[in-house]
Amino acid sequence: MKIAIASGKGGTGKTTIATNMAVAIAREGRDVTYIDCDVEEPNGHIFLKPKIREQYDATVLVPHVDLNKCTLCGDCSAACEFNAIAVLGKTVEVFPSICHSCGGCSDVCPENAIVDIPRTIGHISHGDGMGVQFYEGRLNVGEAISPPVTKALRRLDTDSEVLIIDAPPGTSCPVIEAISGTDYVILVTEPTPFGLNDLKLAVGMVQEIGLPHGVVINRSDIGDGKTEEFCHRQNLDILMTIPFERRVAEAYSRGEMMSDVNSEYERRFWELYCSIAEKVSS
Amino acid sequence: MTELVVVSGKGGTGKTSLVGSLAALSENKVMVDCDVDAADLHLILNNRVQKTIEFIGGKGASIVNEKCTNCGICLDYCRFDAIKHESHTENGGEERYWIDKHACEGCAVCVRNCPEQAIDFNEIVSGEWYLSDTPYGPLVHARLGIAQANSGKLVSVLRKQALLLAEQRELDLILIDGPPGIGCPVIASITGTGYVLVVTEPSMSAMHDMERLLQLTAHFGIPTGICINKCDINPELSSQIEEKARKLNLPVHGRIRHDEAVTRAQLNQKSVVENGDSPAARDIRALWEGVKNAIS
Incomplete structure (x- = not known):
């Protein structure tokens, strides 16, 4: 229930x-x-x-761009509906706090230059009281x-x-x-x-x-x-x-x-x- | 011109209740209700809506059943569990896929990966916002559609409108009623404002929550002051709040006594300071003098 x-x-x-x-x-x-x-x-x-017995991180996945593979084509930023990734000059900037972790950018990247990495945004506690x-x-x-x-x-x-x-x-x-x-x-x-x-x-x-x-x-x-x-x-x-x-x-x-x-x-x-x-x- | 936000x-x-009173006490201002999923300020400001505008919060996906071949590829791509599947064995109907609009975050990943182009992706009206006249000046407020996302975006729309109004009408003050919490709509309500007034009360819960909020305002570097409401419910905790404020070098602008007059004013659809004399009304007037000095 x-x-x-x-x-x-x-x-x-x-x-x-x-x-x-x-x-x-x-x-x-x-x-x-x-x-x-x-x-x-x-x-x-x-x-x-409560007496807290265990605690762990709450994470979300955010993109990490491998600039050695990246050709700055901009497909990632075109695919992102949340403006959370952008090609700026000779680099790719990720704005993790507005990223929705949808995986769209890594999905469209033609060079497989984007991997998802976990980012901690909070934590979870467990215990009893x-x-x-x-x-x-x-x-x-x-x-x-x-x-x-x-x-x-x-x-x-x-x-x-x-x-x-x-x-x-x-x-x-x-x-x-x-x-x-x-x-x-x-x-x-x-x-x-x-x-x-x-x-x-x-x-x-x-x-x-x-x-x-x-x-x-x-x-x-x-x-x-x-x-x-x-x-x-x-x-x-x-x-x-x-x-x-x-x-x-x-x-x-x-x-x-x-x-x-x-x-x-x-x-x-x-x-x-x-x-x-x-x-x-x- | 100053943006003062109450959170x-x-x-x-x-x-x-406090913002309603400040609306009555202050001059030459525009009010903004940024608590877009439970907006109440208009209830005590005797407002008349002049303009209603749709709010497009973002986009959403929807499956076109005629084109869908039930391949299920979208289900594998969606990270929000928004794609729902019903096999034909359930409830005797046909097999189908559909999108839970409350879970869909509008990322378009399914749209791009559908081999049949069977997923539409359209703008969603996720609320409306209003421009009202009140006896105290203009009020910008909104109603986020039920169970909608993007409250932070709507807050930003409201603040932009208020700023525009303030410039057009040469107003001195933008008075913002903020939402509870410390997340998206709160961040959208306080970023770039001139002064944050934190209303707390002497309870363990409110103090705990205030401390997290003060970390947030410090994080953004916004000047902050404190007001202790219902200060006599627990005088000892009220002293602790003052002690805390002293340590953080934050001013305590006022202490408002617990007073049934606050509820009475609400029932009369009036602000506390306009509903006859009362201890709370006197305390709020004194508070405004302090805040006025702090923001001028």
């Missing part, structure tokens, strides 16, 4: 829900893996406090293209019964990479105009790629009733509502779990998981 |  936690708007509580649900599942004796796919700003480690298997992808600062790190994470072989995937905010390519192939997407929102606007975009996204989904309304008492109205109108399941509690916000700020301040939440997150498991299996 | 690393720290 693969469950992704996503949201259009940032800061609505994705990581809070993902980590609390993972721990609640683990405490029921289930084998659960948490994967932090917010590779630009991963925060799950702050809450799960609070009874949960933990994976995290982390993009190196200054790198622009994050989806390859997410792709590497999603390709991992994990035999856990439950996978919890913590997605980045937004509705564009890094999010798609994180949530594709999951069984269910939890969309986290808050009942404010910004939250609702971004929820609509997020619902459009999961509908476009055709994944079952439901909504968790966090800080459910801070705004107005329009988010609930929207969910009812669109026949979206409201899986859980979480009222604002200052002591929960304070605990969050210190990197603590919700169940640390209010033990009721362990049961509520287990029930959240059970309700999703039921929807997926039916 | 945060972590989402939901209050960028848009």
Whole structure:
């Protein structure tokens, strides 16, 4: 069972829900893996406090030009849709940060002067914390293209019964990479105009790629009733509502779990998981 | 003329609420919403769209079924797992290949290698951008199509338009609401700007994310200042942020108290400083004085 936690708007509580649900599942004796796919700003480690057991590089392939073979014909730069390779004077310049690793340049080079070499753009950590298997992808600062790190994470072989995937905010390519192939997407929102606007975009996204989904309304008492109205109108399941509690916000700020301040939440997150498991299996 | 960009690393720290207030407080400016996959700034600026323009984000491949001989060569070439194959045994239909448009990155490698020239390669409309009028000045904003790529490219389009407007109308300030994260759209939002204002909050998560963002702004060598939102949620961490800023020699322009007035203003579709007096409104006014000095 693969469950992704996503949201259009940032800061609505994705990581809070993902980590609390993972721990609640683990405490029921289930084998659960948490994967932090917010590779630009991963925060799950702050809450799960994992012991990291292994770490490896996330790499992409970029072209390397052998200037002894190169005749400066320019076929490579003509083939590149991303302007990532160019013949400049008597040399060929590669711009690795905008390269999409498609292999187009090495494919068209008539002299076989281009080979693909790996370039590290981030790393992946694996460990465990609070009874949960933990994976995290982390993009190196200054790198622009994050989806390859997410792709590497999603390709991992994990035999856990439950996978919890913590997605980045937004509705564009890094999010798609994180949530594709999951069984269910939890969309986290808050009942404010910004939250609702971004929820609509997020619902459009999961509908476009055709994944079952439901909504968790966090800080459910801070705004107005329009988010609930929207969910009812669109026949979206409201899986859980979480009222604002200052002591929960304070605990969050210190990197603590919700169940640390209010033990009721362990049961509520287990029930959240059970309700999703039921929807997926039916 | 100065480009001031508000970013945060972590989402939901209050960028848009702050930019809305700065839009009300500052003069002679154009606003830009660079959070193109979840744009919210227009919701509090009472905007009227004057112009809508299609955004061509790039190109995409699509297989012409009539020409395709199901040789499968494209599948071997695609590095993005974008070529999908359905054999005739599945669901009783005919064997076919097709391209998953969400996975296709528009590299054209399949197009070139198809022996039947059966793959089309066309420009894709991947969103639209808008020029709006608001009571505070012009607003340039956009909507990236759902599940689209190339947000960085769209951000660059918006910034170019804002620059053009600023030159035409002799404006002094380009006020940019940035996206969360540190990747492609953030880099496109901050490169070449005059000043980065980082909105953080006193939580372990927001501090962690701020540190990565500060590495990024240092990497690009852009002058940077910090604003601590919801500063009283954890006063101890707020002090730690200030300590961190001191060490990095970065100014802390303001501390905004956690205040329900921020949500109330949003519900009224107004900026915080225009929705009556409140602690947060006072804090934001004080903050703007500091930022104004820093960018002038």
